Amino acid sequence: MSEPLLSVKGLKVHFPVATGKLFGEKPVVRAVDGVDFTLNKGETLGIVGESGCGKSTTGNAILGLAPVTEGAIHFDGRNVAALTGRERQALWRDLQVVFQDPVSALDPKRTIGQSIAEPLAIHGVGKADRRARVDELMELVGLRAGQRDRYPNELSGGQRQRVVIARALALEPRVVICDEAVSALDVSIQSQVLNLLLRLQRDLGLSYLFISHDLSVVRHIADRIAVMYLGTVVEEAPTDALFARPLHPYTEALLSAVPIPDPRAERAKTARPLQGDVPNPMEMPPGCPFVARCPLREAGCDVIRPAPVEVAPGHRLACHVREREITGASALDTTG
Template sequence: MSLLSVHDLKVHFPVRTGKFGDGKSVVKAVDGVDLTIDVNETLAVVGESGCGKSTTGNAILGLAPVTGGKIFFEGRDLSGLSKAERKHVWREMQVVFQDPVSALNPRRTIAQSIAEPLVIHNFPPAEIAARVDELMTLVGLNRDQRDRRPGALSGGQRQRVVIARALALNPKLIICDEPVSALDVSIQSQILNLLIRLQDELGLSYLFIAHDLSVVRHIADRVVIMYLGVVVEQGPTAEVFANPVHPYTEALISAIPLPDPSLRGKRKRIVLKGDLPSPLNPPVGCPFVTRCQLAESQCETDRPPLEPITETRMKRCFVRQH
């Protein structure tokens, strides 16, 4: 049994349109997403801004309203939970946000922020103090930084505090919503290696939301590529990177910077034309049809289904078969 499984998740937001806000329309931020995460696995969700990857994470956490579909955590349906049941689920499922500046209350000390989940869940004070020390050591923070406020820490240190707070209640799943994209490149690898180490030591599972493919390649076991609210391709990270099937995945991978300058210019670089279509008015057929170099007439009219290529890989494309 997988730790988390999401079936046909839909998150639609009603919006007002028109000059006087009299028109009504629906933004399909997430429109039928399926994914599963096993114990001790890292699943990366990749896509550009506005593709619905963060909304998927928020819906799983219960921060975004679920329009349709089911979310199962340890086999338990998360829809229609009472507040108390939700609180219980949140002990097992925590989050690390993108921006460590706004993820910490500027007026609380590091120790207070890390202790907050323990206080809310009524741990005895002596245990809290010991646990905070333990967590700070675990994430590589110095214990004499306990009484600092976030303003006195660097971005990387703040993100360590956020990770320590997420770990406080011993969760099984951590939703990492672009946890390194607000950090300096030199700090990114430190935080990624910390996340990998914590996963090994604590047996965590990650839902890793990202737009940076080199980061994803470093950390993820499997990867899901999203475009305009739907999954366009998924599979084991190594296979997807070595042999992308969907033209969108191909374009994304061709955009990864190469560390070796002598290889630059030799690789085929696919530059996508145009912008992401407005989610208010998505294409009828394949969501990617407006920017696809391979588009055929069928792509304009019919939406391709998400179909298996191999046992572990899926793609959503009429043209590319493997």
């Protein structure tokens, strides 16, 4: 098997919290606390979880927009942290982002054509070539050439997001990070933009890191899904396998909240809705981060953190109880 295009290993992003104290250990928010995953060429990896689970911070760390506390990020076999200034600039051609809110992502004083051309100008593309490339990109995302001189407020939400996508594609990237890229759109427009992203992936050979809180949206576009909770990946599996047989109790709870056509379906009978509130990220237990809300918790779950274990081909799980059910043993069984 070929080497993954993007590899994240042991990624941690901790933010110190100001307390006003001069001495003593400073508390930190463990926004991302040891995340591993890979992204292959032409693949879409979905990252899902509740608000505040660290999924957007993970994307920002890969883009260099959040400081990495610990861990390694490799792109095309190269350690991103070790890149020189020129090498890092070349990396940004290969790695682009589509943010959630196109209104905030676009300068209201720039025309659509100027916004799409901005990365081309930064990377030294000549004016004539910029204009030709902008026309090409607008056609690619389903916009008319006559809209190039309009301003963002003259377009609909779906059209503005198409502009943002066109700008992200201007430098012919290999990976696009979509951070809640359709969550601000109406459902009918969401479907159109998702289908656009799928077509662009097929035609251009793109790889997507698709970050979302909406499992039904991720199911439509992702080949694999990583489920995050409080800065950690608790389950990762091929999309069909995850929906057919979720193993982690947190994944079960998320899936139970996804609307299904037939309320008599088996999943509706076995739904495990989330109980309790998300713990304080500054007061995390040393063990499983989900322990306070877990219906399966046992003695020791709050002390020993479960390591991700492959329980089926491509299916990784971080849960002591379910690991024992599947493999016959867990780390809890080796403690006194």
